Amino acid sequence: MTRTSSSTETPTPGVPPARGVPEATVARLPLYLRALTALVERGVATVSSEELATSAGVNSAKLRKDLSYLGSYGTRGVGYEVDFLRHQISREIGLTQDWAVVIVGIGNLGHALANYGGFASRGFRIAALVDADPKRTGEKVAGLEVRHTDELEQLINDLDIHIGVVATPARAAQPVCDRLVAAGVTSILNFAPAIVQVPEGVDLRKVDLSTELQILAYHEQRKNGAALALTAEQAAELAEAVNG
Amino acid sequence: MTRTSSSTETPTPGVPPARGVPEATVARLPLYLRALTALVERGVATVSSEELATSAGVNSAKLRKDLSYLGSYGTRGVGYEVDFLRHQISREIGLTQDWAVVIVGIGNLGHALANYGGFASRGFRIAALVDADPKRTGEKVAGLEVRHTDELEQLINDLDIHIGVVATPARAAQPVCDRLVAAGVTSILNFAPAIVQVPEGVDLRKVDLSTELQILAYHEQRKNGAALALTAEQAAELAEAVNG
DNA sequence: GCAACTTTGTGCACGCCTTCACAAGTGTCC
DNA sequence: GGACACTTGTGAAGGCGTGCACAAAGTTGC
Numbered sequence A, B: 001m002t003r004t005s006s007s008t009e010t011p012t013p014g015v016p017p018a019r020g021v022p023e024a025t026v027a028r029l030p031l032y033l034r035a036l037t038a039l040v041e042r043g044v045a046t047v048s049s050e051e052l053a054t055s056a057g058v059n060s061a062k063l064r065k066d067l068s069y070l071g072s073y074g075t076r077g078v079g080y081e082v083d084f085l086r087h088q089i090s091r092e093i094g095l096t097q098d099w100a101v102v103i104v105g106i107g108n109l110g111h112a113l114a115n116y117g118g119f120a121s122r123g124f125r126i127a128a129l130v131d132a133d134p135k136r137t138g139e140k141v142a143g144l145e146v147r148h149t150d151e152l153e154q155l156i157n158d159l160d161i162h163i164g165v166v167a168t169p170a171r172a173a174q175p176v177c178d179r180l181v182a183a184g185v186t187s188i189l190n191f192a193p194a195i196v197q198v199p200e201g202v203d204l205r206k207v208d209l210s211t212e213l214q215i216l217a218y219h220e221q222r223k224n225g226a227a228l229a230l231t232a233e234q235a236a237e238l239a240e241a242v243n244g
Numbered sequence C: 001g002c003a004a005c006t007t008t009g010t011g012c013a014c015g016c017c018t019t020c021a022c023a024a025g026t027g028t029c030c
Numbered sequence D: 001g002g003a004c005a006c007t008t009g010t011g012a013a014g015g016c017g018t019g020c021a022c023a024a025a026g027t028t029g030c
Helices: A023-041 A049-056 A060-070 A082-093 A108-115 A149-158 A170-182 A209-221 A232-243 B023-041 B049-056 B060-070 B082-093 B108-115 B149-158 B170-183 B209-221 B232-243
Strands: A079-081 A099-104 A124-131 A144-148 A163-166 A187-190 A203-206 B079-081 B099-104 B124-131 B144-148 B163-166 B187-190 B203-206
Touching (some): A023 A049, A023 A060, A049 A060, A099 A149, A108 A124, A108 B108, A124 A149, A124 B209, A149 A170, A163 A170, A170 A187, A203 B209, A209 B099, A209 B124, A209 B187, A209 B203, B023 B049, B049 B079, B060 B082, B108 B124, B144 B149
Parallel strands (some): A099 A124, A124 A144, A187 A203, B099 B163, B163 B187
């Protein structure tokens, strides 16, 4: 019924097709998936949009609209069959196949990522760990041997890896991404605090720890009556700005 | 000149004031700050919006509009004075004061966060590390002694902590957040893969590692001609759906 | 002091996302 | 079998963010 993807003929040249699902919706699908998984584990069979929305932390209208982009998987008057919906979303995201992932940079963060259980349980398989430091080569992390960066291209090729996770220091991020892309990786998750450029067709997502804290700090500063947080210097500046 | 905050009288009840700077702009300020810091280190004195935008990975019009919310800190025909602008943004975000932060959950990720250099260099001071496991209590991490969760409220009070970082397992996230809030924390950065609810007035940001990967997987699945990625089962489902 | 050039700051239009509100189904109870 | 209660799916409206395009403002060279 809603397969009217013919009228939406403005594919926005620079952006990949993305069938019909808005980007904002895609970003929320993993959220729904998690909420549904929790419901399955509790043995719940059906759920209304209201309940599911609450446990996913969103508005119920938004949830229904999001799901409507995937199809009509609910039953009016009843709700959604939990297990069925979970499977549909899982398939839409592409979690029914397993994705081989390489982690580059096995420092503190790389360690944490390699050991993070949330990946394996969601269809992501850490297939290779790579570090530039020869001293780390051979070390076992999360049951996997750390390989030297020299082998990066070889590993990507042999293990058919399409997704790379970058957890290197900032200055190494761009060269590493270049090599990943050259070797055939088309999706990169970057944890390094650096802005990296990738060619068109490669998806790049960024997780920046200190950026998140800074955004919090911005709002924090504006609570409790901001005046409380002003230093003498800042107060002087403020006064100057208001009067001048 | 642009201090016409009187006409914008629709403060959106549920949302905190947020003087006049759009949320999307706030989220980019740390980006600009980083780019400016890099310029300072290279000894660059002035920079045009075009250059700064490029090195921050955004559009120059967007950069100028963003900066215009903070004030008129540029010089037409010249550009922005790097050090001055950096200071202004820093002040706007609230990085001129130092923020005491507590990290709850010293597992792999907590370790990585405690050792992450990017916090200290940006006005965030890791003031306390807390873990529920008595075996970890007393352990030294990043030069700080890990304390037991029992001491959480005491530490928050004594050290005047307003920002909490949660790196616990999923099931512990909500109780921990509740305790943080009860003890006076008003900003929380949550790394646990769980949806947590906080009362109004408390800012909550979420960093979810597997969500990011799932978003990448979604797009990855749609590259290379999605048909390639279909399993027999999925193909059958698809055929069924199309034929009805 | 004037003309040519550079770069900022912003009004405006467009598009995406969110939210409301309701018609269209579905189950239940009598 | 019909009335009622419930819930989905979606048209439409409003708000927010982006990017264009240009006026305003400053600099340089003569």
